[in-house]
Amino acid sequence: MLPRSLGREIDELSSQAVRQGTICDHDLIRQRYNRIAAFIPFFEYAFFIPSGLRKRAVDQLKLRRGDRVLEVGCGTGRNFPLLRDAVGPEGRVYGVDLSEGMLRRARKLCHRRQWTNFVLIEADAADYASRKLFDGVLFSFSYNVMPHHCSVLRQVWKQLRPGADLSSWMLDHPQGSWEN
Amino acid sequence: MKQTLLGNPLVRPWQYHAALVDDFHMEDFRFSSYYICCGTKPERDLTNPGLLSAARCARTNRRSLSQRSRRGPEKLKTVLSNRG
Numbered sequence: 733m734l735p736r737s738l739g740r741e742i743d744e745l746s747s748q749a750v751r752q753g754t755i756c757d758h759d760l761i762r763q764r765y766n767r768i769a770a771f772i773p774f775f776e777y778a779f780f781i782p783s784g785l786r787k788r789a790v791d792q793l794k795l796r797r798g799d800r801v802l803e804v805g806c807g808t809g810r811n812f813p814l815l816r817d818a819v820g821p822e823g824r825v826y827g828v829d830l831s832e833g834m835l836r837r838a839r840k841l842c843h844r845r846q847w848t849n850f851v852l853i854e855a856d857a858a859d860y861a862s863r864k865l866f867d868g869v870l871f872s873f874s875y876n877v878m879p880h881h882c883s884v885l886r887q888v889w890k891q892l893r894p895g896a897d898l899s900s901w902m903l904d905h906p907q908g909s910w911e912n
Numbered sequence: 913m914k915q916t917l918l919g920n921p922l923v924r925p926w927q928y929h930a931a932l933v934d935d936f937h938m939e940d941f942r943f944s945s946y947y948i949c950c951g952t953k954p955e956r957d958l959t960n961p962g963l964l965s966a967a968r969c970a971r972t973n974r975r976s977l978s979q980r981s982r983r984g985p986e987k988l989k990t991v992l993s994n995r996g
Contacts, residue, residue: 782941785948792950876923885928892953898933899950900925 758830758856765807766833772808785901786872790814792899793868795823802826802866804857804888805874809838815870816847825850826866828857858883865893871900925949 775781790811795801795818803811806827815825827850829835835852842850853860858880869888878884892898926949930936933951940947 780942780945782946785941785946788939788941789948789950792948871925875925875928876920879920881923881925881928885932889932889953894953894955897950897952898929899948900929901946901948902925 762831762833765829765831769808769831769833769837772810772834772837776810786811787814789870789872789899789901790818793818793870793897795819795868798822799867800824800826800862800864801868801870802828802862802888802891803870803872804828804884805830805871805877806838806852807831807834807872807874809841811870811872812838812841812847812850813845816845816849819849821849823849826862827852828855828860830854830856856884858887860887862891865896866891867893867896869896869898871898871902873902875900876902 793801795815797820799819800823801815801819803815803825806812806829809827812825812827819825827835827838829838829852832854835854838850838852842848842852857878869892875881875885888898926936926938926947929949929951932953934954936949936951938947938949
């Protein structure tokens, strides 16, 4: 269990990063997401995430059997069943996440379902480079969570095949107090 | 606190995505609490070094996009299609 002050420290650093436009300390981000990895399934209910939202976001990628798809910030693999259905066993699903705690759960899911066409990478998405281009890229509740989202988008864009789709879904924040 | 586990509310993905992709469109869910934005990478754009400068321009210049929450996604779609 991490001390409570650490959470405040992470929040403070995150806020600083936003204000200064700098990249947060990866270790702190990793720790934060490692800590909440066990609670991700509950977030689905706690935040009233619509049941069809994930499927709709994956459908928007217009994936076909045998395609290669990248999920940036794949977490514990909540979208993996949908991505697997879309590309089939002959396709490949790549998941990038900074948190080993999240990826551990994602690996367990793949192992449990006996999916062999998943490649899970523990890395900063801004640094990850694949040898081949992707047929689709999905940001699932991850784009505006990343303090260096511009670098990530730049890197992902390079790896997206022309004519392929980019899809992201997010929680919309109410306007007003944030702007001040 | 501007950066949360739910993301940074000051970062609006659609601003970046809309500047990059073809046929950008958005859908909202649950009374606009959630949204999906998506589009296709243009065939011509094999490597675009000005990628993020374009996105930044979009962020600063597209007032209509920054006003999305007041307009709603449907109106945003209209705005974007009119621009095209």
